[in-house]
Amino acid sequence: MxxxxxxxxxxxxxxxxxxxxxxxxxxxxxxxxxxxxxxxxxxxxxxxxxxxxxxxxxxxxxxxxxxxxxxxxxxxxxxxxxxxxxxxxxDYTRFNKSILLESTKPTYADIDIGSSKKIVVEHTSVNPNKALHIGHVRNIVIGDIISRILKKVNYNVKVLNYIDDSGLQVADLIIGFKHCGFSQDPPNNEKFDHYCGDTVYVGTTAKYNDDKNLESKRHEILKSIEDVDSEVSKFAQKITRNVLAAQLKTVWKLGVTYDCLNFESQIIHSQMWEKIFSKLKSQDLVRLEKTGKNEGCWIISSPNEDDKVLVRSNGVATYIAKDIPYAAWKLGIIDDPFNYKIYSIQDNKQTLYETTLDEIHEHDADKLIFTGDKVITVIDNRQIRLQKIVTDLMKRFTGNDSYVHLGYESVTLSSNTASNLGLETSEKSVQMSGRKGFYVDADLILENLHNKIYNESKKRNDGLSESELNSIAKSVSVGTIRYEMIKPDLDKIITFDLETSLKIEGDTCSYIQYSYARATRILEKSGISPDFNDDLSNLINQFEINLIKKIAMYDIQISDAANNLSPKVIARYCYELSVAFSSFYEHVMVLNAESEELKNSRLCLVTSFQKTLSNALSVLGIDSPDKM
RNA sequence: GGGCUCGUGGCUCAGCAUGGAUAGAGCGAUUGGUUGCGGACCAAUAGGUCAAGGGUUCGAAUCCCUUCGGGCCCGCCA
Missing domain, CATH: 3.30.1360.70 (Arginyl tRNA synthetase N-terminal domain)
Known part of the structure; x- marks a missing residue:
């Protein structure tokens, strides 16, 4: 119990x-x-x-x-x-036994909130024209952990990544390659996403001010991209897919996987917009403006906000008009126009699909389903107005709150880190900008962290092999970045600092993983597997009780995190659980306990702690290293 | 100008949804921890008008209003 x-x-x-x-x-x-x-x-x-x-x-x-x-x-x-x-x-004399035994099962705290209902989590959705930066990492980690929490409480979760392969940023890359003389092969084998973002995109957008000709070319190209059969469109596909492949390498390093990639170009060609637009018109959710500054436009009104143009007076839909059919598709409100083919098999053996409008001939006749009864879209709070419009429309269609925009604050850079990147500022923190190439790159942080952890681990351990050290460095560096991204609440701005991000003491992921490694070491050294059938009522000192209590409260935390879509709850729990163990470790002898009975009971407790922490860390997508 | 949001020790944050008992952590500072499983640790001390003011309440960091301060958003761009 x-x-x-x-x-x-x-x-x-x-x-x-x-x-x-x-x-x-x-x-x-x-x-x-x-x-x-x-x-x-x-x-x-x-x-x-x-x-x-x-x-x-x-x-x-x-x-x-x-x-x-x-x-x-x-x-x-x-x-x-x-x-x-x-x-x-x-009454801990009764409580100990049931909770300690239960907590060692992999299903511990698998409470049923979702009743297997289908739920869609969309996250990442980074434009395929640049490398990922620390701000994107916050989005990815939040989305991934939300999906893990929802799986834990018995939702049938599908994770989507929306690929905006037909926007202006893509046109910018094409201008860079076709009109500004940038080579399609990056120098020195630079990763393609870095090259496109830092060199081609930044270099091209810088030229718009001087060259007005280029600016008009930009819109021509944007139009041609939408024509599937054009050479420009095919070139755009080639480039964006290469960038995407490079981005996915970074994402997979973080231990994140998806179920399906949804390409915007296909959403446009699927005619979903036309269907949803007529639905909007028939339900009087949009109106054609006859006078005023928006004359000739289809607009959508919402209380306390300015009217939003959906369709321009020239008949061309605006940006938000792509989000509406996509949201409706995710909720299964309109017929699914897509087929699905395999994009790749991910590291965890999970198949990643992609949308296609082509006919496919698979052996299994069952059509795959990537829509849900409920949808969670992870997008930062700067888009809150547009997301509010989408959310309101979906509510009008479904009559319930099945579409959820999960917003979060942005990641800014500390003034120290900004000046490392060449921008001196008197402000306390500063916003990143992809367009200016001013950001902290995700691959770089991972590499910094990896090297730091590698060295720390080498210093503290004799005789660990290269591969062991690398595996530890991977677990701890990925864990650290994940932990730091979800520790503060979603509505808090994270001011990222390159130097303090390398800290491994105090309330950090390494502290937590270290407590796991210590527990594992005790169990290893004991050389026996503890007997949970023994009477465990002898665990009664304050350190033992504190630890048992924390272990027992895991299911409350899972329930809290799931009901409030709050990854931070589990992060705090992992830390508190580790604090309880560290204090126990310091004050209570396990291997040299006063009696064999007590030693067995304490080994049961250590096992219980170790399994519960590992369980909770796995919800955060963080490894539990045996040594570090 | 309008909308949204944040404000808790020197710094970074929990607690606020559902008001209740002593406002908790980490970093930084000061001090201690050889006989005991890994010091990425433990323990202790100092440090708080919970931005300010008002209201609701038996009771407010928590709910409501006002003000101040920071941030974000507000295109027939995406």
């Missing part, structure tokens, strides 16, 4: 008190208490005090005497605190 079940059983007991007394309060809380106030606390006495015209203390006393009779066996004592809280104390 883990925490959620205990909370639920207490809730029911309190509820039965309320029912017997014809009281209708339902919004009372039953939650873990602060240290020093038992294990679990309930606030129902406060809520009843007004209705019953009695003090919270008197009410809580009554409820306590009621509960003491009927409460679950896991509860040792119920206490009415003078302040009015009702506090419950867990």
């Amino acid at each position: 883990a925490f959620l079940e205990i909370l639920e059983s207490i809730r029911q007991t309190v509820q039965s008190y309320l029912s017997e007394n014809n009281l209708s309060i339902t919004n009372f809380t039953v939650e873990p208490s602060k240290p020093g106030f038992g294990d679990i606390t309930c606030n129902v006495a406060f809520l009843l005090s007004k209705e019953l015209h009695k003090s919270p203390q008197d009410i809580s006393k009554e409820i306590v005497s009621f509960c003491s009779e009927k409460i679950s066996k896991e509860i040792k004592q119920v206490i009415a605190h003078p302040a009015g809280h009702i506090n419950f104390e867990i």
Whole structure:
């Protein structure tokens, strides 16, 4: 029995008190208490005090005497605190055994919130004209961890990456290659995404100011890209796919995978826009402006905002008009025009598909499905207005909140890091810019971190092989970058600093992984596999109890993270769990315990910790290294 | 100008959804930890008018309003 079940059983007991007394309060809380106030606390006495015209203390006393009779066996004592809280104390002599055993299973905290419902998570969606920077990494990591959390709570999750292979940024690359003399082969085997972003894209956009001719070419090219059969379109496909392939190498290094790549060019050719546009018109969600500055345009209005042009007076749809059919497709609101073919097999053996409008002849007749009953789109908060329009429209179509824009704040650079990149500033932090080539590149950070961890690990371990050191460096560097990207809340700006990103002490991923390695080492050295059938009621000192309590609360955290789409909750949990273990490790002997029975019990506890931490880290996509 | 958002020790952040008991961490500072499983650690001390003011409430860091300060967004660009 883990925490959620205990909370639920207490809730029911309190509820039965309320029912017997014809009281209708339902919004009372039953939650873990602060240290020093038992294990679990309930606030129902406060809520009843007004209705019953009695003090919270008197009410809580009554409820306590009621509960003491009927409460679950896991509860040792119920206490009415003078302040009015009702506090419950867990009977650890009973609790230890069930929780320690349960926590070692891979399915620990696999609670069912999703009931296998189909859900789509879209993230990454970086324009295929440049390399990934640290801001993109935040998006990718949030999206990946959200998808892992949702899988953990029994959603059927499909992960999508939207490839905008037909926008202006693509036209810029083509101008660079065709009209500015940039070679299609990068010098010195430079990675193609870096070359396109740093050299071709930056170099080309810099020329628009001087050369007005180029600017008009840009729009010609943009038009030709949309004509599938044109040479320009085929060239654009070749370039963007090469950039995409290079970007995916970075993404896969981060341990992230997808189910399907959706290409914007195909969305345009699929005629989905035309279908959704007529649907919008028939439901009066758009209107043709007859007068004013938007005369001749189809526009969409929303309260407190300016009207947004969907279709220009020349009949050409605007940018947001691509997002609407795509959102509708993700929700299965319009017929799926796509077929799916294999793009590649990813490192974890998972097949990555891509959309295609071609006929395909597969052996299995079942059409693949990448749409969902619910959709989560991870896009940064600068797009919140456009996403709000899309969200509102989807709500009009479905009548519910099945489309969710999961926004997050941007990553900026510290002034130190900015000056490392050649920009002196008096500001505390500064925004990155792909167009100016001013950003911290994802491959570079990973490499820096990898080297740093490699050296640290080598310093601290004798006789580890090259491959062991590299594997540790990979686990810890990827873990570090993931952890740092989700530790702050989504609505906090991350000010990235190259130097402090290399820190490995305190509240960091290495601290957490280190606690895992220490636990593993104890288990290895013991040379036995602990017996969970023994009586484990001898784990009673404060360090043991603290650790057991943290282990038991895992399912609450999973539930919290899933219900609030909050990856940070699991990151904090991993850290707190590690803190509880580190303190235990310092103060409690395992291998030299006072008796064989105690040694066995403590080994069970260490095993339980180790499995639970590894379980939680895997939800964050972070490895658990045995040594480091 | 309009909209959104953030403001908690020197610095970086939890806590706010669902108001309740002593506002928690990490970094930095100061100090301690040989007999014990890896010091990427542990333990202790100092450091807070929870931006300001008002309101609701028995009770506000948490809810509401106003103000101040920072950030983002507001094209027939994508």
